[in-house]
Amino acid sequence: MSRGFDTERWTGLDGLVLVAAAVGVFTREPSLLLAAGLGVVVLGYVRVAAIPEVSLRIERDLSDATPDPDDEVEVTLRVTNEGSRTLFDLRIVDGVPPALGVADGPARLGTALRPGATATATYTVTAVRGEHAWEGTVVVVRDPSGAVESRETVSTETTLRCEPELAATADLPLRGLTSKYAGRVETDVPGSGLEFASIREYRHGDPIRRIDWNRRARTGELATVVFREERAASVVLVVDTRPEAHVAPDDEAETAVERSVDAASVAFSALLDSGDSVGVAAFGPDECWLAPSSGADHRARARRLFATHPAFAPTPPDGAFFPSVAVRRLRRRLASDAQVIFCSPLVDDYGVSVARRLEAYGHAVTVVSPDPTTTSTVGARLARIERDLRLRELRRSGVRVIDWGDEPLGVALARAEAGWSR
Amino acid sequence: MSEITRKPTRTGTAMALSVAGLTTFTLGFTTSTAAVGGLVATVALAAGLFRGSRRIVDAAGGLFFLSLLFAGASGAGTEALLLATLGSILAWDLAENARSVGEHLGRETDTLRLELVHAAATLVVLAVGAAVVYGADRAAAGGQPITAVVLLLVGVVALVTVVTR
């Protein structure tokens, strides 16, 4: 009796037995007394109900522990009864990671298991970016009559790691995103670049090889050739990971944060390829900052960061978040000429104010906004209008906005680029 | 798929309704009123399983009980009544178990083995119990003096009180 709890499943049967017996006595019908007798037997059966010691070995196999996004991974759950008694009623629910959806077959198992026997359940999950650890498996055991039940959680460590390659898609028209100011920045600061800027009067200390000897020969004046200063752009990808950004048009769809991280990782790779120095930041309760840099090591770091950093997890964070503190911290970290690509669904006004404040501090801001709105409810239709108004407000204040709907990101970029060049 | 269907399993529903039908058939050998009661109880059980409602399944069990009482009170044969009692308890047990398994594991999970084992366990207990009770009755063939009946009733009441948790 020590294990498990009473389910109260048979409560009231004792009453029926008594009533049957009473009616039997009252009407002098022995058959009813026999029926009551059968009831007493069942009561005895329920009374002796007990659950043996549960000793299970649970193993889990993944067909692929490091899949690509959208791959279907087959999970095999093997449960072995290592105890010495038969488990008559065993119900098992596996702890599928919250961010993973089961594509086929329930992650459950119901069976009776002899000592030493093994039961198997197979199901398929669809991989999404991130590091996903399985949670405890819930084991419910009942005695054969169902009068006593026990519940325990058995944890078996299994991790599925999905780290998409950071290869830029070849046909991604990122020039729209970068032509204006990303890539090499041609500054207006006269300096020691390659492109000719102007000629000015010689000042003491100018390098000899910068002196315009042609002019000296022609006019006898000393003049210095000045070239345009040129620097690699530093771009920081800021992903909106606030709880507000964890929205999706329906249960099956990718969340706005997942799409934002997608957009950021694609842009990261493309910008790195075009020679920029790229950094990554999360704007949300979980802190994440990767300072702008370049090179193969940096690419590998970013890849790991996008896949496994808790800030970019597809599940909503639950820590406290102070957005104005976060904006200030972000500003301190950004170099004064750093450009910002802000990935946010813009489903609330704060996202807009972040973009506008960064723009006001002198950073060139481009907003890449995955559209999570739908028209399924009254509120959803309003949210769509509100988001449209926010996009207009941002565009009016000079922030470039890429509205990314259901189409591939490349299509949205191309469309936005066409709009800008007009 | 995103969520399981938390409805009584098909296996359990089929088994429970078959047993309920057989019980109604058995009640047909007692009185017609009891048979009608059994029929109503079977319909109620089907409704409870369709809706996945514990209350309706319990109510169906109650209806079976009333049918049994009525059959017994109007002088039903011992064999028929004992068989109908066995059937009533089994039908309710299977239906309730189907509901519980459906709630835990849903209709999508393969629970055939689980439910067959449960049904077999209950059936064995009921069959052995019925055999013992019937055997005791036969051993005392010739009609029990009412003194014995009352003493047994007092004994049953006292023992049930002890056994009840």
Add this chain to the structure above:
Amino acid sequence: MTLARRLFLLVGVIATTAGFAVIAGVSLGLELTDIFLGLVAALAALQGLRYVQRRRDTSMNTTVTGDPEARIAVPIPGSDFDDDLVSAAGRRTRWAARERVVDRLEARARAALVARGGRAPEEAAALLDTGGWTDDPVAARFLGASVSVPLRQRVRLFLSGKSSLTDRAERTIAAIERIGTADGPAGERR
């Protein structure tokens, strides 16, 4: 085991044994009257009904299994507005929620008139006051304009059962959606 239980067990065992003894033909010299029988039966029935009643008062204890198969559910954008609509129907939260709904719609209508209809802010406010921003009198009234809904339309609304807060909010949203498009009075772009 409590004393009472032991007593019950003793009585039960003695009575059952005696019962079987009588069946087996041993005479114990007991005589039972109908009254005594009826009394015992009534007592048993009463106790029985009490036990049965207990089932109705107890709920089943069982494990509740979650839905690990489903991905974690995140809200859809705008679910807060839907929640407000629900609480505007509730008794206690009615007025605050109603006000939130109307205020929010009014702000959006004004913003849309400016951003999409190309109106000046003061012009937008005036249009909202007069109801001239939309050709839907229900939407205009919902945002505070004193436009009268024609009787026939009112009757039709009443009969169709589409006069709840949600329905009116929906019509207002539809009207805001039309701002800046071809089919609205505020549609002419400048």
